Amino acid sequence: MTPDQVLDRCRTEWMFHDMPRDAVDDMLTELREHLEDSARAGRSAAVVVGDDVAAFASSWAAEHPSRPPRNTPGLLARHAYAGSVALLSASHLVGRTAEAELVPGSVAAVCLFSALMTFTPYWRAVLHWPLWRWTALSCTGFAVLLALFLIGREPVLLRVPWWATALLLLPGLAASAVSWWRGKRREHAAST
């Protein structure tokens, strides 16, 4: 693994561990300097970070003073919200219907999605797995979802009209806009 690949992996880990941007930049600078010094001494990047880069980056993030405390209920709620909105939107768009049906299968799918997103390092699979493993995971996920909807398609718990889905989407859009605006403001402050 080249130093740039190591730095890229570490950046991903730290961002998905919700480390503040300033702390990530600081850690990357420190690690880059160390990798450069080691390279000058004829040592490889693996000598610095070991065989498991993700474990190295995670352990550093876990000890860092800037790491925000993990808010598991909050994370679960955010992922459940995102999963619900995505599922309802997909029901309207794919089914071309003004009314999406909420069934036990969809509740189970949202719960599964939230749990996976909250308790697993999913980004490692998304960004770093080889294609064959990623394809296998996608097929398994699709099969599980299909089974959930076949088993739990009745009874209909709730019928959600399109305008309710649109209303539900609004807080997420507002939060994304605020986050984008804050990022722009931070970039502007850093450049001046």
Place this chain on the structure above:
Amino acid sequence: MGKEPAAPREQRHSQLLRGVLDLCLLALIAERPRFGYEIVEALGESGLELVSEGSIYPLLARMERNGLADTYRAPSPSGGAPRKYYRPTEAGLAELEAGRTAWLAFRGAVDQALSAGAPTEDTPEEGK
């Protein structure tokens, strides 16, 4: 019952170092403020080779989080971009002193335990 295979020397060395690495780091930055790579080099010069050099960073971060060390950026003697230097706080120096005392007591106890089974000059060798 079969005998356990002897642990390789490096593995034993690594296990022993893991327990005292934080104290070694505190001692090195107490000697003078150092940046990460300098700390690794100083450890190497003392004969303490790390399995992965970067393993010092989680420990340094923990020390910083626990108020035992703080950091500042300054140019390195060899020039180039400013480096992140670590130095102990008052609490860090107190922790180092307590750690030294604990280590000396522990080392004495281990020396005593190990010397119990060690061959001495008076011990007659088998077959002679």
